[in-house]
Amino acid sequence: MxxxxxxxxxxxxxxxxxxxxxxxxxxxxxxxxxxxxxxxxxxxxxxxxxxxxxxxxxxxxxxxxxxxxxxxxxxxxxxxxxxxxxxxxxxxxxxxKHFGKSVNNYGILTGMRPVKLVHRLIDQGLNEQQIVEQLKNEYLLREDKARLLSEVALNERPYLLDQKDARKLISVYIGIPYCPGRCSYCSFSGAVLHDYDRDLKPFLAALEKEIITLGQVINELGLSVQSIYVGGGTPTVLSMEDMNRLFALLYKMYISSQTVEITVEAGRPDTLNQAKMAQLKKLGVDRVCINPQTMHNATLLKIGRNHNMEGVVLSVGWAREAGIEKINMDLIVGLPGESLRENMYTAEKILLLQPENVTVHTLAIKRGSQMAEWGKGTSNSLRVKEVQEGVDYFSNTLRQAGYLPYYLYRQKYMRASMENTGYSLKGHICLYNVQMIEERQTIVGLGGGGASKFINPEDWSLTSLYNPRNPLSYIENVEELIRRKVDKLKALN
The missing domain is CATH 3.30.160 (Double Stranded RNA Binding Domain)
Structure with missing residues (x-):
């Protein structure tokens, strides 16, 4: 069309x-x-x-x-x-008027971070009901979405920094853009790990330079790091030796008594074992992401995930045995061949593992992904009803099990007018996720794909810088990337 x-x-x-x-x-x-x-x-x-x-x-x-x-x-x-x-x-x-029905549950809101609007309304002194009414009447949201945004904002609110703390506390993201293989819903194929020494060693050398230089500036400016998030890619492709070396640098340059959360994405169970999980705990990691996406082995095989449900269960067991305090599990609604029946099965198996966090994603079909090629000629509208049923089922089931929505964001290419929502048991929210999504704290992004957000607490305005996700481009440009981030940090402080 x-x-x-x-x-x-x-x-x-x-x-x-x-x-x-x-x-x-x-x-x-x-x-x-x-x-x-x-x-x-x-x-x-x-x-x-x-x-x-x-x-x-x-x-x-x-x-x-x-x-x-x-x-x-x-x-x-x-x-x-x-x-x-x-x-x-x-x-x-x-x-x-043309369609004779609603065309978007979020009304005129199309951005990635709709909850930011609610925080602005809270800052203006509006109460929850006033906010819901304004979202419905002025921004044309459906009532259930207006109430969801308000609920998420109120659950986040105690964790947002005030202006004074936002001048002193930052968070750091470390991007390891390599994966052991490419999932069919992923549009990025440039960082599949083929040869460890050839691929990773030059990248880690560039990352080390960036960590040291930015760490020196952060310390000179008297800033403290509140949370660290090691993402990717799949950071657990790193050898134990290289993971130890990375964390030695983080302890030297960033981690202090002010650091209250360290997350590592251990998203692919096929990169994990008992010794590696014990190592993460020893390094001070208190939150890991073990991401099954679904608990159906046939779907996992189809989408290119080189693990099965049994591997997920084993990985969670290793994390519990190691004493890691928080486990997040990512799920995707809308995977090929899955409908409400499969979603119900996945929810049942996930809840048996009792993760502290569950993040429910609505499948975003990204251009350039294998799944986008599979879907050519298939009407997106055919699956919208099934996806909505799955999202609603996960929401209701998780709430009944004691989970509350604590952060939310949207993406382009999502099925239907839905959202990605992070759920948490009480007292176990991911601090980094809240600060990153609501953009009330400076985030220094290092490594492949690292996104930096430099926040001015006076009015919560921001400027952004992005590292290339492609490792070769990152390595070639690391000096300039460092210089630009140093300039931004010094300008804010």
């Missing part, structure tokens, strides 16, 4: 294109009319404080037209943003 999107003025594209993509998830959005579009969407406006937005949607079946006037009583500083918001409200309602 091809959609020609005609818009005036120019800035409307950035304001509206994701909203249109959510209504037509399988369509190609065109900015120029070549005469071969299946659908034409036109949105325009007459700017001013008495704003008029008008538009139409035309397809082979029907044409829908409408217009709406908005009276804007805001300062000049936020006028443009308010115009964009009004254009989104109008476009969403036009899409609803």
């Amino acid at each position: 091809r959609i020609y999107f005609n818009y005036q003025p120019e800035y409307l594209y950035d304001a509206l294109h994701e909203l249109i993509r959510m209504a037509y998830p399988e369509a190609l959005l065109l900015r120029e009319n070549a005469g071969d579009a299946d659908i034409e969407i036109s949105i325009g406006l007459n700017e001013g404080r008495s704003l008029l937005v008008y538009g139409s949607i035309k397809d082979i079946r029907q044409e829908t037209k409408d217009s709406q006037r908005f009276e804007l009583n805001v300062s000049d500083a936020v006028l443009r943003n308010e115009i964009k918001k009004c254009a989104r409200i109008f476009t969403y309602k036009l899409l609803e």
